[in-house]
Amino acid sequence: MRIWGQPVPLHRGTCHQRGGTVNDEAGAARFRAEVLVHLDAAANLARWLLRNPAEAEDVVQDAVLRAFSYYQSFRGVNARAWLLQIVRNAAYAAMNRTQGIYMVELQEDMANSDGDGRGITLVDPSGDPESLLMQQEARRQIDGLLEALPVELRECIVLRELEELSYRDIAEITAVPVGTVMSRLWRARRLLSEAARAKEAAR
Amino acid sequence: MSMHDDCDKVLLLQAEFDGELDAAQSIALTRHRESCACCRDAWRRLQETRQALREQGSYHKASSALTRRLNQALAERDRFEGPGAGRSPWQVLAGWWRPAMGFAGGAAAAAIALLLLFRPLPATDIADLVVASHLRSLQPGHLLDVASNDQHNVKPWFDGKVDFAPPVKNLADQGFPLVGGRLDYLSDRNVAALVYRSGAHLINVLIWPAPTPQAEPPRQLERGGFNILRWQEGGMAIWVVSDLNAAELQKFVTIWRSHD
Numbered sequence: 001m002r003i004w005g006q007p008v009p010l011h012r013g014t015c016h017q018r019g020g021t022v023n024d025e026a027g028a029a030r031f032r033a034e035v036l037v038h039l040d041a042a043a044n045l046a047r048w049l050l051r052n053p054a055e056a057e058d059v060v061q062d063a064v065l066r067a068f069s070y071y072q073s074f075r076g077v078n079a080r081a082w083l084l085q086i087v088r089n090a091a092y093a094a095m096n097r098t099q100g101i102y103m104v105e106l107q108e109d110m111a112n113s114d115g116d117g118r119g120i121t122l123v124d125p126s127g128d129p130e131s132l133l134m135q136q137e138a139r140r141q142i143d144g145l146l147e148a149l150p151v152e153l154r155e156c157i158v159l160r161e162l163e164e165l166s167y168r169d170i171a172e173i174t175a176v177p178v179g180t181v182m183s184r185l186w187r188a189r190r191l192l193s194e195a196a197r198a199k200e201a202a203r
Numbered sequence: 204m205s206m207h208d209d210c211d212k213v214l215l216l217q218a219e220f221d222g223e224l225d226a227a228q229s230i231a232l233t234r235h236r237e238s239c240a241c242c243r244d245a246w247r248r249l250q251e252t253r254q255a256l257r258e259q260g261s262y263h264k265a266s267s268a269l270t271r272r273l274n275q276a277l278a279e280r281d282r283f284e285g286p287g288a289g290r291s292p293w294q295v296l297a298g299w300w301r302p303a304m305g306f307a308g309g310a311a312a313a314a315i316a317l318l319l320l321f322r323p324l325p326a327t328d329i330a331d332l333v334v335a336s337h338l339r340s341l342q343p344g345h346l347l348d349v350a351s352n353d354q355h356n357v358k359p360w361f362d363g364k365v366d367f368a369p370p371v372k373n374l375a376d377q378g379f380p381l382v383g384g385r386l387d388y389l390s391d392r393n394v395a396a397l398v399y400r401s402g403a404h405l406i407n408v409l410i411w412p413a414p415t416p417q418a419e420p421p422r423q424l425e426r427g428g429f430n431i432l433r434w435q436e437g438g439m440a441i442w443v444v445s446d447l448n449a450a451e452l453q454k455f456v457t458i459w460r461s462h463d
Contacts, residue, residue, distance in 0.1 A: 061273065142256060161257060182217065
């Protein structure tokens with residue numbers, strides 16, 4: 001029943017225990033309203049951690065179902081952070097499981113980074129082709145820089161800039177002190193900024 | 204000046220940028236920023252980076268296929284008829300083809316195929332939980348909470364421990380002596396477990412209130428080498444599990460059901 005070996009450390013909030021359980025329909029409805037609404041955030045985090053759409057989707061699916069099983073013991077107030085914590089644990093477990101395989105995949109990804117089929121880029125079809133191309137190029141560059149960051153920096157910056165979470169939430173999700181979050185964020189931002197400037201200079 | 208030449212206030216600056224400072228700290232820092240070229244530059248970089256990430260970086264939303272699958276799995280879970288919770292959403296998903304495979308090419312697809320091979324199997328439906336309970340009961344010290352071959356001892360023992368009255372019968376005369384009972388926990392609720400013996404084999408009878416009022420005849424299952432019979436009667440869901448062979452277990456159930 002334990003999919004990733006270790007139980008998820010649950011938030012220790014001060015909230016009252018929820019009445020009922022997920023076993024009734026009200027519980028499932030509450031789970032949808034409180035947790036499942038953060039599915040996009042879960043998908044985004046998993047995808048940025050794993051850098052592989054198929055694997056990320058598997059991880060999110062398992063993590064959400066797992067969250068559902070644990071929902072009645074969830075006492076925190078921040079369901080999004082709680083779900084993201086579960087997703088992160090699942091993603092790390094998946095990364096550990098597949099380390100060897102994963103390396104190969106990454107190299108291949110790098111080799112044809114010009115024409116990879118990563119994700120689906122949603123663009124405004126009415127835009128003119130040239131600016132469209134530039135937008136895509138910019139996106140590809142930023143994504144590439146972000147993907148190249150060490151995972152512990154990557155998760156911090158994704159949680160802060162894309163999910164707009166507070167330091168405290170990030171600390172809880174990534175299981176490190178707030179001070180570590182701050183220095184990781186700083187390092188991530190510095191690396192991104194320098195890499196972006198280096199690319200511009202090289203052009 | 205670059206972000207390399209970090210002023211010692213740089214983490215504070217970043218905290219201000221991220222809206223983590225209180226008003227007093229924030230005012231003090233703004234004053235410092237005006238006089239510190241390093242911090243002004245760093246602030247600009249922070250803005251550039253944020254803008255690039257938020258405006259140009261990819262935000263990977265959940266695919267509609269994943270959303271649909273999860274909603275379906277949760278709906279399935281709602282409908283479930285087991286003790287307390289229900290059939291596992293994993294089970295619902297188990298048979299699903301992963302559409303993600305479609306756009307992962309070459310080595311990636313092979314890697315994912317390998318991944319899928321080594322994925323832990325979904326193992327949370329009731330039958331599996333029942334077998335797990337049986338296996339747990341075979342661990343030293345886990346079989347019984349109340350050891351008695353007298354149903355008049357075993358039955359009252361459950362009072363106050365479960366919110367229902369499990370039917371307790373001693374079938375010693377028919378070759379299946381009652382050994383005792385214990386409280387078990389299955390899929391989010393307490394269940395009553397009765398333990399019987401048949402020669403060297405143990406039989407666990409797990410009982411909880413049925414989700415639906417109507418009676419259901421016994422149905423046979425097999426999980427991991429254990430035989431299971433399940434049915435509903437008298438408002439109870441009853442699951443019998445043992446390593447006893449199927450015919451013997453069937454006999455036990457027949458006797459158990461006909462016995463008052």
